[in-house]
Structures are given as structure tokens and as C-alpha cells.
Amino acid sequence: MAxxxxxxxxxIGILGGGxxxxxxxxxxxxxxxxxxxxxxxxDNPAFDVSCxxxxxxxxxxxxxxxxxxxxxxxxxxxxxxxxxTCAALERLVTVAPGREALRVAQDRLEEKTxxxxxxxxxxxxxxxxxxxxxxxxxxxxxxPAVLKTRRFGxxxxxxxxxxxxxxxxxxxxxxGKAPAVLEAFVPFDAELSVIAARGRDGSFVPFDIPENWHxxxxxxxxxxxxxxxxxxxxxxxxxxxGIADGLGYVGVLAxxxxxxxxxxxxxxxxxxxxxRVHNSGHWTLDACHVSQFEQHIRAIAGWPLGDPSRHSDSIxxxxxxLEVDDWERLAKEPQTAVHIYxxxxxxxxxxxxxxxxxxxxxxxxxKGK
Amino acid sequence: MAxxxxxxxxxIGILGGGxxxxxxxxxxxxxxxxxxxxxxxxDNPAFDVSCxxxxxxxxxxxxxxxxxxxxxxxxxxxxxxxxxTCAALERLVTVAPGREALRVAQDRLEEKTxxxxxxxxxxxxxxxxxxxxxxxxxxxxxxPAVLKTRRFGxxxxxxxxxxxxxxxxxxxxxxGKAPAVLEAFVPFDAELSVIAARGRDGSFVPFDIPENWHxxxxxxxxxxxxxxxxxxxxxxxxxxxGIADGLGYVGVLAxxxxxxxxxxxxxxxxxxxxxRVHNSGHWTLDACHVSQFEQHIRAIAGWPLGDPSRHSDSIxxxxxxLEVDDWERLAKEPQTAVHIYxxxxxxxxxxxxxxxxxxxxxxxxxKGK
Numbered sequence: 001m002a003x004x005x006x007x008x009x010x011x012i013g014i015l016g017g018g019x020x021x022x023x024x025x026x027x028x029x030x031x032x033x034x035x036x037x038x039x040x041x042x043d044n045p046a047f048d049v050s051c052x053x054x055x056x057x058x059x060x061x062x063x064x065x066x067x068x069x070x071x072x073x074x075x076x077x078x079x080x081x082x083x084x085t086c087a088a089l090e091r092l093v094t095v096a097p098g099r100e101a102l103r104v105a106q107d108r109l110e111e112k113t114x115x116x117x118x119x120x121x122x123x124x125x126x127x128x129x130x131x132x133x134x135x136x137x138x139x140x141x142x143x144p145a146v147l148k149t150r151r152f153g154x155x156x157x158x159x160x161x162x163x164x165x166x167x168x169x170x171x172x173x174x175x176g177k178a179p180a181v182l183e184a185f186v187p188f189d190a191e192l193s194v195i196a197a198r199g200r201d202g203s204f205v206p207f208d209i210p211e212n213w214h215x216x217x218x219x220x221x222x223x224x225x226x227x228x229x230x231x232x233x234x235x236x237x238x239x240x241x242g243i244a245d246g247l248g249y250v251g252v253l254a255x256x257x258x259x260x261x262x263x264x265x266x267x268x269x270x271x272x273x274x275x276r277v278h279n280s281g282h283w284t285l286d287a288c289h290v291s292q293f294e295q296h297i298r299a300i301a302g303w304p305l306g307d308p309s310r311h312s313d314s315i316x317x318x319x320x321x322l323e324v325d326d327w328e329r330l331a332k333e334p335q336t337a338v339h340i341y342x343x344x345x346x347x348x349x350x351x352x353x354x355x356x357x358x359x360x361x362x363x364x365x366x367k368g369k
Numbered sequence: 370m371a372x373x374x375x376x377x378x379x380x381i382g383i384l385g386g387g388x389x390x391x392x393x394x395x396x397x398x399x400x401x402x403x404x405x406x407x408x409x410x411x412d413n414p415a416f417d418v419s420c421x422x423x424x425x426x427x428x429x430x431x432x433x434x435x436x437x438x439x440x441x442x443x444x445x446x447x448x449x450x451x452x453x454t455c456a457a458l459e460r461l462v463t464v465a466p467g468r469e470a471l472r473v474a475q476d477r478l479e480e481k482t483x484x485x486x487x488x489x490x491x492x493x494x495x496x497x498x499x500x501x502x503x504x505x506x507x508x509x510x511x512x513p514a515v516l517k518t519r520r521f522g523x524x525x526x527x528x529x530x531x532x533x534x535x536x537x538x539x540x541x542x543x544x545g546k547a548p549a550v551l552e553a554f555v556p557f558d559a560e561l562s563v564i565a566a567r568g569r570d571g572s573f574v575p576f577d578i579p580e581n582w583h584x585x586x587x588x589x590x591x592x593x594x595x596x597x598x599x600x601x602x603x604x605x606x607x608x609x610x611g612i613a614d615g616l617g618y619v620g621v622l623a624x625x626x627x628x629x630x631x632x633x634x635x636x637x638x639x640x641x642x643x644x645r646v647h648n649s650g651h652w653t654l655d656a657c658h659v660s661q662f663e664q665h666i667r668a669i670a671g672w673p674l675g676d677p678s679r680h681s682d683s684i685x686x687x688x689x690x691l692e693v694d695d696w697e698r699l700a701k702e703p704q705t706a707v708h709i710y711x712x713x714x715x716x717x718x719x720x721x722x723x724x725x726x727x728x729x730x731x732x733x734x735x736k737g738k
Contacts, residue, residue, distance in 0.1 A: 008696060008709045008722075026395055026418075032696070032709030032722070034417045048403045049395075051417040286658075289704050289727060298700070307703040311681050311727060327377060327401070331667070334676040335658050340377045340401030353377075353401070358658060358680060 003094065003200050005302040006072050008032025011051065012297065013071030013093070015058070015085070017044025019341040019351060020077035020277050023285070025050045027293035033301065038067045045342040046077075058085040068092035075251060075300050079105040079275050080152060096250040096300040101275035104247065108150045108181045111273060118246050120239055121269050123258075124184040134168040137182040144185040147171045149178045159217070161185065186269055188258035192226055194240035195281035197295045197305050198249045205295070205305040206237045207288065210316075212256075212280050218349060222280045223315045224287065225365060228259060232266045243273060252296035254278030279318070279351070286337040286356045287314035312358040313365070324352035335359070372463065372569050374671040375441050377401025380420065381666065382440035382462070384427070384454070386413025388710040388720060389446035389646050392654070394419045396662035402670065407436050414711040415446075427454040437461035444620060444669050448474040448644050449521060465619040465669040470644035473616065477519045477550045480642060487615050489608055490638050492627075493553040503537040506551040513554035516540045518547045528586070530554065555638055557627035561595055563609035564650035566664045566674050567618045574664070574674040575606045576657065579685075581625075581649050587718060591649045592684045593656065594734060597628060601635045612642060621665035623647030648687070648720070655706040655725045656683035681727040682734070693721035704728070
């Protein structure tokens with residue numbers, strides 16, 4: 001589809017009012033764009049930094065139509081945009097990344113099937129819908145394994161690990177007896193992610209690859225560069241490019257990977273994809289010439305993709321819950337960028353902010369966590 | 370006065386809706402703050418990125434009172450805030466930098482007198498209010514000299530150069546016969562500026578010093594580092610610290626300097642001061658750990674001042690008038706950050722945006738313009 005680059009002054013619509021929408025809304029004005037945020041009523045920190053906002057349900061077709069009439073393109077900060085919402089908007093305005101990316105990312109079975117068909121390495125998986133299914137799948141895949149709901153999983157929600165056959169029924173209950181996928185447990189040596197952009201012209205630009213640590217299934221820290229072989233970096237980029245091309249993707253995409261070291265060789269398995277800017281790319285705000293947020297805006301606006309290269313090594317760490325109260329101590333640290341999301345309530349585990357420590361290029365290459 | 374650091378979530382009031390207010394309003398949310406912009410109706414690009422705005426005259430005391438009641442501190446993006454506006458606000462809320470900085474910066478005679486009393490080197494100057502005054506002053510100071518209105522001068526407006534005694538009357542007409550200062554013309558070898566912050570606790574943190582070029586009295590380019598001796602950098606910082614201390618200043622301050630090379634020695638003269646973030650500090654957005662905009666927010670919020678150190682060398686260039694239409698070409702340049710201010714109309718000479726080319730530290734040290 002022909003899409004003229006949006007001129008400065010154009011309005012970009014963003015579905016979702018959380019920290020990702022907020023950081024997109026802070027990046028867009030650098031290029032002269034204005035933002036209109038659409039999100040259900042609630043604590044929406046993105047509203048504070050945007051030109052306009054609509055607080056309405058994703059099912060409110062009249063509100064969606066008004067929103068669409070005032071924007072030049074619509075994007076989203078999260079993958080669980082209802083497909084009816086996306087369809088309603090697509091009748092009125094360009095939505096990027098498009099519906100196919102949402103369809104695949106919203107359903108773990110669709111996602112794994114899509115990845116397998118592309119030839120992307122994933123852990124063995126099977127669709128399951130009951131205890132007997134799970135027991136049979138466990139026999140084939142082996143244990144330990146992880147039971148994951150097909151839909152609405154994030155930060156470890158909707159997951160249960162199964163270590164013995166007797167645990168299948170308990171796991172099925174734990175995930176709410178929802179349609180699920182049983183996946184082989186991957187004893188990974190490291191977690192990586194590819195944050196990359198695909199432009200409207202098919203151009204593909206990955207950032208350097210971060211190495212990630214999770215605690216209680218929530219991202220704790222990302223460091224760049226990752227301590228992996230150059231060939232692994234190239235392989236990861238090729239995987240992400242294949243996925244982006246396969247989806248006809250426009251925007252920034254995140255691909256979470258497991259790294260396994262077997263007899264000195266590095267192997268990769270894709271864990272999941274996120275059709276949006278990603279927590280493990282927040283360091284790009286302070287360590288790169290163009291951040292993931294500006295890159296996403298460039299891509300959906302039809303602009304040339306920006307230079308993703310780093311001027312610094314970096315370690316990004318999330319501020320969860322009351323950790324955000326540490327702002328005064330962190331603000332004193334040299335070479336440290338502090339980001340606070342402006343959320344009203346610091347619930348335990350809630351992502352309230354992050355900080356990124358910068359180091360000269362090459363300074364943290366060989367260092368441990 | 371005791372001033373507890375503002376907690377994230379607090380609202381910062383900003384007088385002025387132009388690009389400086391906009392970049393302050395984009396920096397404050399990084400620390401969790403919200404912004405309320407106050408500016409007269411018109412083209413106010415800062416409104417597009419702030420939580421709230423008031424479009425009202427600076428003389429509207431009722432609107433000022435409503436504005437003050439909803440913010441924790443007030444700052445400004447320009448030095449020509451009417452003193453009555455500042456006084457009205459100061460009765461209701463903390464204003465930073467304070468009234469003394471405005472008083473001195475609004476009147477070239479007050480400014481020069483203040484600087485002289487501090488022992489800061491300035492070009493010879495005299496207050497003048499008529500052709501005869503100017504002729505007498507020209508005899509004392511020598512020619513060429515520059516006639517400058519005491520008030521409301523910026524980007525070369527309100528200035529006229531006098532090269533011969535016969536030009537005095539013409540210069541007096543050219544500046545609108547307003548109260549003025551006659552200054553000796555300085556045949557400078559380079560223009561520098563100090564961009565520095567002073568905190569509520571008296572802490573003083575300068576950025577590295579840019580070397581600036583003007584065209585038609587409007588800033589064209591700033592490059593960092595400046596090609597000056599280390600002792601000159603130290604001297605310039607000492608001058609700025611003396612000025613900031615002398616004003617009891619809180620926030621980011623700019624001091625414009627002339628550099629003269631005489632028999633191999635570098636001498637400095639202060640040209641003028643600006644009690645605000647400054648065009649010649651825009652490169653800090655992309656080349657420093659903390660930008661001048663975040664630093665100003667930190668200072669007025671009572672936060673610890675941030676690390677001003679650079680991770681990159683940089684050259685910043687303004688986009689004036691229709692030059693902003695170059696965005697697509699600039700967006701393709703590697704290691705280049707593009708900033709577009711979102712102004713509606715690209716009038717000739719109007720500051721519409723800027724771009725900053727980054728280079729590794731040390732890469733541009735010896736290079737020409």
C-alpha cells in the first residue's frame with residue numbers, strides 16, 4: 001500500500017496509556033508529531049504527555065471512530081488489543097503493526113505454529129485442553145514442561161511448571177483450565193532478545209542484542225552487549241528478520257530468545273514475540289543514537305529508520321513497586337539515567353520506572369551481571 | 370528557604386509555550402513530573418506535550434492565580450517575563466530562577482552593571498539616551514561600537530553597529546530611540562557559552578563549553594568541545610559560578626562569552642547572560658548523560674543535579690525557516706538526532722528545529738567548523 005511519510009505536525013494515535021505508550025508519546029514530538037492516546041479510564045500515565053486523549057472502552061465503536069478521524073496512523077503499546085477494536089479501526093485508518101501481528105502474538109498456539117512453519121527453532125509444544133491432553137503431551141514432550149494459557153499471558157501469568165506426571169491436574173487448575181499449550185521446559189543458559197524495526201519499505205534494522213535476567217518472571221535487568229558469539233548475534237538477527245518479513249510487519253518488534261550452550265556451541269530457541277516496543281529495549285533511550293521508541297514512530301510514520309548504533313555500553317534495571325522510592329539515591333549516581341513513569345500507585349511488582357547505567361563502549365564486555 | 374525535593378507526580382509550571390518550554394516539558398516526565406504550560410494564545414508547541422495548559426495573557430491575574438494553585442513550582446523559558454507577573458506568582462508559589470535573575474537579565478544596563486560589580490570582565494559600556502549621549506560615549510569608548518536597547522533585545526534585534534561618529538544619529542533611529550547602552554565593539558576570535566546549573570543547595574554544575582557560530586545574529590551552530598585551552602574552560606566556569614552565586618540562582622543559566630586571542634593568550638569577556646535553558650545547550654540532549662532541560666528541572670525541583678558529562682563529541686545546527694523541510698534527508702543520516710519543534714508556520718529565520726551530529730569522544734577535537 002502506498003503510504004506517504006507523515007509530515008511533522010501529523011497526529012499519531014496510540015492504543016494504551018501505560019509506560020510504553022508514554023515513552024512513545026515522549027519520542028514522537030522529537031520528530032514534530034503530536035499524539036492522541038486511547039485507553040480505558042484508569043491510571044494512564046501516557047495521558048500526561050500527549051496532545052489529546054480518549055478515556056473509553058476498547059469496545060466503544062463511536063469513541064474509536066472519533067479517535068480514528070483525528071489521527072493519521074494508529075499503533076498500540078500492547079498485544080492484547082481486541083481483534084474487533086483493530087478491525088474497526090482498520091476500516092478507518094492505517095493500523096501498524098497490523099492485524100496479522102496481533103493475531104499471532106495474542107495466541108500462543110498460533111504463535112508457535114507460525115514460528116515452526118517459518119523454520120524458526122522453538123521448544124517442542126502441543127495444544128492441550130484438559131488433564132488427559134496434558135498427560136499425553138507430557139509423555140511425548142517429556143518432563144519438566146511448562147503449561148501456558150494460549151491467551152493473555154504476560155510476566156509469567158497463566159503459566160505453571162510441571163515436573164512430574166502427578167502434577168498435571170494441579171497445573172491445569174493453576175492456569176484456570178483455559179485452552180493452553182504444553183511446552184518442553186528449556187534449561188537455558190541465558191535469555192536474549194532482539195529489538196528490531198521493520199519499515200514500510202521492508203527495510204530491517206535491529207538494535208544490538210541485550211542479555212536479560214528475570215526474577216519471578218518479571219524482567220529485572222538487561223545488559224548490552226550480551227556475552228555471546230558474533231555468529232549468535234547474526235543468527236538472532238536473521239531469526240527476527242524472518243519473523244518480521246513473515247508478518248509483513250511495520251514497527252518495532254521484540255523477539256525473546258533462550259540461549260543454550262551445548263558442547264561449546266551456542267543454540268537459540270525463540271520463546272515468544274511481542275509486536276511492540278519492549279521492556280528489554282529501554283536502554284536504547286540512553287545508549288543509542290535513536291531509541292526503540294523513536295524507531296517505532298519512524299517506522300509507522302513511513303520515515304527512514306534511524307541509526308540504532310550504540311555510543312555506550314549499558315545496564316538497564318527495572319524499578320518495581322516501592323523500589324521507585326529510591327529515586328533520590330539514583331538521581332545522584334553519575335552516568336545514570338533515571339526514568340519514572342508517573343504511575344499513581346506502587347503496587348508490588350508493578351513497573352514504576354527504570355534506570356540505565358552507561359559505560360564507555362567496551363567497558364562491560366567481559367563483566368558479570 | 371527550606372524546599373523539600375518535589376516528589377514524582379508533582380506538577381511543574383512553565384511560563385512560555387515555545388520550543389524551550391516544549392523541551393522542558395519533554396524532560397520533566399522522565400523524572401515522573403507533570404507540566405502545566407502558561408502562555409498567551411498563539412502558536413504554542415509546548416502545549417502539545419504537557420498535561421495541562423493555560424492560554425492567557427501574562428497580565429491576567431486571575432488566570433495566574435489559578436495556574437499557581439495547581440503547581441508546585443514555576444519556571445520560565447524566556448527572560449522577558451513581566452516583573453508584575455513574576456511578583457504576582459511569587460506571592461503564591463516558588464518561582465525559579467527568581468526575580469533577581471529576571472531583573473538583571475531584562476535590562477542590559479542592569480546586567481552590565483551587575484557583572485562589573487562582580488568583577489566579571491565585560492566590554493566598556495555606557496548608558497545612553499540620545500544622540501548627544503551616544504556621541505560623547507563614542508568619544509570615550511572608541512569606535513566601532515554597538516548600540517543596544519536596554520530591554521527586549523534577542524537574536525540581534527534592537528542593535529546597531531556604529532563605525533563612524535556620523536553614524537550615531539542613524540543608529541539611534543535604528544533602535545527606535547529607546548533607552549540604550551553603547552558598548553565597545555569586540556573583535557572576538559570565537560564565541561563560547563557556559564551552560565551551567567545551580568541547585569537549591571548552592572551546588573554548581575557546568576556542562577562542557579560549546580563554541581558557537583552566529584549568522585545574522587542568530588545561532589547557527591554549536592560544537593563541543595570548544596577549541597580553547599583547558600585554563601580558559603576553567604576560567605569560564607568560574608565566571609559562570611560567580612554570576613550564579615551572585616544572583617542566588619536556581620536552575621540552568623547561560624553565559625555568552627567572547628574569546629579574544631592576544632599575543633597567544635586567551636581572554637574572555639562576558640557578552641550577556643540568559644536566565645534559562647539556551648539554544649547553545651541543545652546538544653546536551655543527545656551527547657550528555659543529563660540534558661540541560663532535565664538539569665533545569667532537577668534544579669528547580671530541589672533534586673540532586675545530574676551528571677553533565679559527555680559520552681560523545683557533538684555539533685548542533687539550527688533549522689531555520691524552511692530548512693526544516695530537510696527532515697527526510699536528515700533522518701537518514703547516521704549518528705544524527707533530529708528535533709522538530711512542531712511550530713505551525715516556518716517564517717524566515719524562525720527556529721523550527723535542530724539536529725545534532727554525534728562523534729566518538731575526541732573525534733572532532735582538532736577539526737574546523
